[in-house]
Amino acid sequence: MGYTRVVYELFRDSRYEEAVGFLGDQLQTNPGSRPALSLLAYAHYRLQDYVNAANCYEQLAMLSIDEKTANQYRLHYANSLYQASLFDEAYKVTLQMADLTDFKLSLHKLRAAIEYSRDDLSSASKELQAAEDQGDPDVQVNHACILFKENKFEDAKKKLQSAMQAQGYSAQLYYAAALCCYKLKQYPQALKHIADIIERGIREHPELSVGMATEGIEVHVRNSAVLRDTALIEAFNLKAAIEFELKNLSAAKEALTDMPPRAQQDIDAVSLHNQALIQVESAPSSSFDKLHFLVEQGTGPQEAFANLVLLYCRFEHYDLAADLLAEHADIVHLMLSSHVQSFLEAVIACQTSPDEAYQKLDEMAHRHTEVFRRLKKSSADAEYEEELKKYMPVLMAQAKIHWELENYVQVEKLCKKSLEFCGEQESWKTNVAHVLFMQGDRFKEASSFYESLLKNAPNILDVPAVVLANLCVCYIMTSRNEEAEELMRRIEQAEEQLAYTKPEDKVYHLCIVNLVIGTLYCAKGNYDFGVSRIIKSIEPVSKKLSPDTWFYVKRCFLSLIENLTKKVIVVRDAVVHDCRVFLSQCEIFGGDIRASVDDGRNTSGLIPAATVTSEARLLLALFALINE
Amino acid sequence: KHEPLGLIRPHFESPFPPLTPAVFPPQFRALKDPGLELFDLDEEFSSQMERLAQLTNKCTDEDLEYFI
Numbered sequence: 001m002g003y004t005r006v007v008y009e010l011f012r013d014s015r016y017e018e019a020v021g022f023l024g025d026q027l028q029t030n031p032g033s034r035p036a037l038s039l040l041a042y043a044h045y046r047l048q049d050y051v052n053a054a055n056c057y058e059q060l061a062m063l064s065i066d067e068k069t070a071n072q073y074r075l076h077y078a079n080s081l082y083q084a085s086l087f088d089e090a091y092k093v094t095l096q097m098a099d100l101t102d103f104k105l106s107l108h109k110l111r112a113a114i115e116y117s118r119d120d121l122s123s124a125s126k127e128l129q130a131a132e133d134q135g136d137p138d139v140q141v142n143h144a145c146i147l148f149k150e151n152k153f154e155d156a157k158k159k160l161q162s163a164m165q166a167q168g169y170s171a172q173l174y175y176a177a178a179l180c181c182y183k184l185k186q187y188p189q190a191l192k193h194i195a196d197i198i199e200r201g202i203r204e205h206p207e208l209s210v211g212m213a214t215e216g217i218e219v220h221v222r223n224s225a226v227l228r229d230t231a232l233i234e235a236f237n238l239k240a241a242i243e244f245e246l247k248n249l250s251a252a253k254e255a256l257t258d259m260p261p262r263a264q265q266d267i268d269a270v271s272l273h274n275q276a277l278i279q280v281e282s283a284p285s286s287s288f289d290k291l292h293f294l295v296e297q298g299t300g301p302q303e304a305f306a307n308l309v310l311l312y313c314r315f316e317h318y319d320l321a322a323d324l325l326a327e328h329a330d331i332v333h334l335m336l337s338s339h340v341q342s343f344l345e346a347v348i349a350c351q352t353s354p355d356e357a358y359q360k361l362d363e364m365a366h367r368h369t370e371v372f373r374r375l376k377k378s379s380a381d382a383e384y385e386e387e388l389k390k391y392m393p394v395l396m397a398q399a400k401i402h403w404e405l406e407n408y409v410q411v412e413k414l415c416k417k418s419l420e421f422c423g424e425q426e427s428w429k430t431n432v433a434h435v436l437f438m439q440g441d442r443f444k445e446a447s448s449f450y451e452s453l454l455k456n457a458p459n460i461l462d463v464p465a466v467v468l469a470n471l472c473v474c475y476i477m478t479s480r481n482e483e484a485e486e487l488m489r490r491i492e493q494a495e496e497q498l499a500y501t502k503p504e505d506k507v508y509h510l511c512i513v514n515l516v517i518g519t520l521y522c523a524k525g526n527y528d529f530g531v532s533r534i535i536k537s538i539e540p541v542s543k544k545l546s547p548d549t550w551f552y553v554k555r556c557f558l559s560l561i562e563n564l565t566k567k568v569i570v571v572r573d574a575v576v577h578d579c580r581v582f583l584s585q586c587e588i589f590g591g592d593i594r595a596s597v598d599d600g601r602n603t604s605g606l607i608p609a610a611t612v613t614s615e616a617r618l619l620l621a622l623f624a625l626i627n628e
Numbered sequence: 629k630h631e632p633l634g635l636i637r638p639h640f641e642s643p644f645p646p647l648t649p650a651v652f653p654p655q656f657r658a659l660k661d662p663g664l665e666l667f668d669l670d671e672e673f674s675s676q677m678e679r680l681a682q683l684t685n686k687c688t689d690e691d692l693e694y695f696i
Contacts (some may be wrong), residue, residue: 003669011664026673035667042664057662076662083658106659113658138657145656156654176654225661234652241649252649273650280647301650314644340645389646396642403640427641434638466638473635516636523633552636559633 007039014226019043032063041076048223050084071097075106087114105131112142121146137167144176153183171197171231178238187242194242197235205230213261214254220263232260233271240274253278269300277307284315295324305335309344318351339390347397354401361398368394372421392425399431411435429453430467437470447474460494465509469516476520488513511537511544515552522556527571531560535578541585547597550590550612554619557583561622580623586616 010019023040030036041056057077064070074097081090091114094107112127124146132139144159157180164173178193202210208227209219221227236259243252256275267275276290291308294300305328312321321344325332332341342364349357368391375384395418402410412435415428422428433449436442450471457463468491475484491510498505514537521530534556538544557579563569590612 003673004667007669030673033672035665035669035672038665039667042662045662075659079659079662109657110659113656116656141657145654148654172655175652179651179654182651231655234655237649238651241651244647244649270650270652277647277649303648303650307647310644310647343645392643393645396640400640400642427643430641434640438635438637466636469636470638519633519636523635555633 016043050080054080153180175231175234194235201230201232208260211258214257221260364394443474443477465512469513535582542589583616
């Protein structure tokens with residue numbers, strides 16, 4: 001079979017890697033061959049390997065004797081450099097071919113694109129104006145892009161809509177329109193455009209394997225011009241972003257796994273960033289690794305920096321947060337809003353000088369309350385909500401300084417002072433309830449706050465487990481045992497219902513309630529009843545063991561062991577027997593379960609973390625010693 | 629730290645400023661992809677031996693004298 005046929009069939013079937021291999025060999029035997037170079041350049045370009053494409057086009061431009069052909073290649077050369085994000089180099093090449101009549105429009109468009117990428121929006125506009133006279137339909141879309149970058153989303157959307165009417169379907173155009181809707185918080189309309197893009201993508205390109213990864217089927221697709229033109233990666237990331245903003249984490253996660261599956265090394269920075277955000281709760285170490293990688297690379301999405309600092313602080317890695325801020329001191333003001341920046345500074349300062357931090361937060365809080373008063377008068381509800389979202393972290397960070405010192409009366413005072421603004425906020429109610437609870441003699445008041453949280457929830461399992469558990473304790477401590485039992489029955493029923501309808505969802509509510517009540521009885525010296533509750537809470541052991549639950553289990557066991565050795569208490573032999581049987585179970589099922597929570601710190605994996613199995617063995621050994 | 633067993637101290641809820649997901653910017657339209665050029669590769673890529681073979685096939689005995 002002839003070469004022509006073989007090679008062009010590879011292109012027809014999009015087998016660009018093979019084409020690159022074959023053409024590369026041919027170029028070795030025929031150095032400077034124009035067909036080999038041209039086809040190789042095209043194959044590289046289609047594989048989005050723009051640096052290699054640029055190299056080929058550069059050689060072609062130099063080899064061409066005919067001036068027009070040489071310029072054509074020079075244009076491709078500049079375009080490939082632009083695609084490779086080598087903006088300065090690309091711009092230089094366009095200047096070398098200044099104002100050739102045949103290439104005028106292309107040169108203006110390319111320069112506009114380069115200026116746009118370099119965030120020089122006024123130069124980009126100027127270049128576009130020069131192209132406008134030629135009636136190119138792309139110009140309108142590009143104007144919309146500039147408006148978008150200027151945060152004029154409504155205007156950008158209008159331009160895009162008229163382009164959509166004029167040009168018919170284009171996935172990237174629909175995506176841009178969806179993006180404007182997202183920025184304008186018009187989520188239903190954004191999701192509608194996204195659904196269109198996905199439906200088209202699946203229909204026209206089944207080979208891109210949309211949804212396969214969610215189904216658990218392992219396939220990989222490569223980054224390609226086809227993938228880019230479908231806008232599927234863009235659309236699925238936007239979908240994930242919307243679901244994330246709406247707090248539908250499982251839907252956000254699904255959007256990310258639904259997108260065309262790629263090998264780890266092919267994943268773009270935006271997708272990687274969003275993966276990191278989605279898995280913060282389940283696998284913080286891996287999230288931190290991804291975000292850190294993106295920040296260090298410097299090519300990642302801008303959001304990565306703020307998110308990483310915020311997460312470091314949320315997981316109480318204040319030293320890492322401080323290091324990151326110090327290392328990037330020159331860009332911090334670009335990456336963080338001034339509000340977030342002062343908040344983070346205060347939270348980090350808490351570790352070394354709580355007084356100073358308290359002062360800082362107090363000043364911030366004062367500014368916020370002034371804004372509240374003003375907004376309340378003008379009844380600007382949306383702004384009021386926004387302001388509240390900024391204020392809550394400040395107030396609670398301040399209250400937490402007292403909380404850490406176990407100064408519960410002060411926490412209560414501080415919270416009650418802001419009752420007027422935040423009295424309806426769930427986190428406010430929860431913390432006030434906790435503070436009353438911890439004072440030890442105000443269970444009645446605490447219970448009414450906990451009850452109001454329960455009353456507002458559509459489903460009992462939507463209420464945090466600790467709220468339910470503490471409410472039970474409040475009931476028991478105020479001799480309302482029937483109410484505690486009734487509440488536990490409701491939780492049990494809700495969990496049974498859930499196990500029936502959504503067997504894959506894991507809930508630990510009843511488990512935690514039993515743990516808290518078990519601990520209460522142990523703390524009061526009734527180990528007989530307390531330990532049996534603890535053991536019951538972890539049934540079945542194969543399902544309920546987790547780093548979190550294990551922490552509270554072992555606390556009670558250690559306390560039991562301590563009091564037994566001091567001979568402060570005696571328990572029936574049967575109790576000790578139950579304990580040992582239970583711990584043997586933990587030994588069997590705890591091999592893969594870390595004994596402490598993944599706090600995102602131990603990322604090296606060099607030192608194997610203690611497991612529940614190893615700690616259960618230690619406790620068993622202690623019980624054996626007592627028995628002797 | 630060692631202390632007598634007490635009630636489980638709940639975690640104090642401290643809300644944080646929200647995390648922001650990333651999205652791709654809208655795609656600016658630069659140039660169309662470079663096109664696929666058409667070449668006769670059989671001519672171009674034939675190795676020298678093959679070309680010699682083709683050439684000799686075209687020749688007859690009468691050309692031999694000239695060749696030598």
